[in-house]
Amino acid sequence: MEGLRFLVVEDSPTMRQLISFSLKRFKGCKIVEAVDGVDALKKLQTEEVDMILTDINMPVMDGLKLVSLVRQNAKTRDLPIIIITTEGAQEDRDRGLALGANAYISKPIQSSHLLKVIGDVIEKAP
Amino acid sequence: MVEDHSDIFSKSQEFLQMLSKQKDFIQDLLKxxxxxxxxxxxxxxxxxxxxxxxxxxxxxxxxxxxxxxxxxxxxxxxxxxxxxxxxxxxxxxxxxxxxxxxxxxxxxxxxxxHSTLDFQEVVHIVMEIIINLIGAEVFAIMLLDEKTNELGTIAQEGHDAAKPLPTVRIGEGILGTVSKTGEPYYINQAGAGYAVDFLHPLAAIPLKIKENVIGVISINKLLVQKDAFTAVDYELFSLLAAHAATAIFSSKLYSQSERRLTTIQGFLDLLTAPPQKG
Structure with missing residues (x-):
């Protein structure tokens, strides 16, 4: 899994930095950061990515709306998406997965867990 | 009669021959x-x-x-x-x-x-750390007013925003004791009947610059997916106790000095301004 390109969508700079820090364990990976859903959609128009990691609670456009729009777009509909959020209730998890996210991780995150989930998602991806 | 004798003789000859053969045979056998x-x-x-x-x-x-x-x-x-x-x-x-x-x-x-000197930004970062890295749902950040010796809330999450949180006198209750002694307070797991109570938190972390307590972080509830504090949480509490305190304190000093500088600059501008023509 070398040279993977990630889009990290997070309004919290602390979490963006922590996620990026964890992702750097993938050799040669490229990380594109976005602060909300709208920013993420803009970045997707100009950047080629292999996976999206998104928070749910963000200003301007939340993560669930982003997942839904990414799945509706022909260019991006097959992109693996992992939701990383403080919303840990089962109904939130079900909602995220029903919208088309490939995996759902509750905060606080464990770096090793995040990397394992990414590995699993990439393995299952078409 | 002669015939009889010759017959007997031939028979005896035969018998003798047979005996001789038997003797040879026995000798062969013996050999x-x-x-x-x-x-x-x-x-x-x-x-x-x-x-x-x-x-x-x-x-x-x-x-x-x-x-x-x-x-x-x-x-x-x-x-x-x-x-x-x-x-x-x-x-x-x-x-x-x-x-x-x-x-x-x-x-x-x-x-x-330590990425900013803006007071509000620092407070926001402390809140982000408490939410995202510790996993708290309900908490408050309180600073000590040295004039009144009371802890007052400067930021909170999850408490009823309509009701302002009470101030706490130094030495009173859990929060007051933590601010007086500088020793953190934890109950690792909330019991089954635990209800969010501002004055009875799950954790109270003093914000300290050396031995000087400048405030307290009170954590009242963890996120639904988190049952108890983990080892890294205690490390983060120690880090917050020292680093958050210095970051909050220095950003507060910086904004105060910025305000004073603006005031002084205003006076200087007034003093050095060319006199208005009457």
């Missing part, structure tokens, strides 16, 4: 017997020799078997040792992964806390 006896006698020592060789070979094989058994036990012991080492390595790997994770959290928290 054969003697030859066989000789051969048997010759064979006996050779058989003993074979037995001896076989016994030697059996002894050698027994020794080899013992040697192989010993080697097998040694290999088994070595395998056991390697397996134990393997378990140790696996355990060590998990520990290092945990440490790596903890260090990443601490590094990011520390980096973010």
């Amino acid at each position: 054969e017997n003697e030859r066989l006896r000789y051969e048997v006698a010759a064979l006996r020592p050779r058989s003993g020799e074979t037995d001896g060789l076989l016994r030697q070979e059996i002894e050698l094989l027994k020794k080899r078997l013992e040697q192989l058994d010993l080697e097998k036990r040694e290999v088994e012991a070595a395998y056991q040792r390697v397996e134990e080492e393997n378990k140790d390595f696996a355990q060590r790997y998990v520990e290092i992964e945990d440490q790596n994770n903890n260090l990443a959290n601490l590094y990011v928290a520390s980096y973010q806390l």
Whole structure:
């Protein structure tokens, strides 16, 4: 899994930095950061990515709306998406997965867990 | 009569011949017997020799078997040792992964806390750390007013925004005691009947600059997916106790000095402004 390109969508700079820090364990990976859903959609128009990691609670456009729009777009509909959020209730998890996210991780995150989930998602991806 | 005699004679001749043949046959038998006896006698020592060789070979094989058994036990012991080492390595790997994770959290928290001198931004970063890295749902950040000796809330999450949180006098209750002693307070797991109560938190972390307490972080509820504080949370509490305190304090001083500088600059502008023409 070398040279993977990630889009990290997070309004919290602390979490963006922590996620990026964890992702750097993938050799040669490229990380594109976005602060909300709208920013993420803009970045997707100009950047080629292999996976999206998104928070749910963000200003301007939340993560669930982003997942839904990414799945509706022909260019991006097959992109693996992992939701990383403080919303840990089962109904939130079900909602995220029903919208088309490939995996759902509750905060606080464990770096090793995040990397394992990414590995699993990439393995299952078409 | 003569015929009778000749008949008897021929018969006796035949009998004698038969006897002679039998004698020869017996002699042959005796010779054969003697030859066989000789051969048997010759064979006996050779058989003993074979037995001896076989016994030697059996002894050698027994020794080899013992040697192989010993080697097998040694290999088994070595395998056991390697397996134990393997378990140790696996355990060590998990520990290092945990440490790596903890260090990443601490590094990011520390980096973010010292990334700005804007007071509101610093407070926001402290809140982000408490939500995202510790996993708290309901909490408050309080600062000590040195004039009144009371803790007042400067930021909160999850408490009823319509009701302002009460101030706490230094030395009073859990929060007041933490601010007085500088010792953190934890109850690791909330009991079944625990209800959010601002004055009875799950954790109260003093914000300290050396021995001087400048405030307290009170955590009242964890996120639904989090049952209890973990080892890294205590590390983060220690980091927050020191780093958040200095970051909050220095950003507060910086904004105060900025305000004073603006005021002084205003006076200077007034003093140096050219007189208005009447």
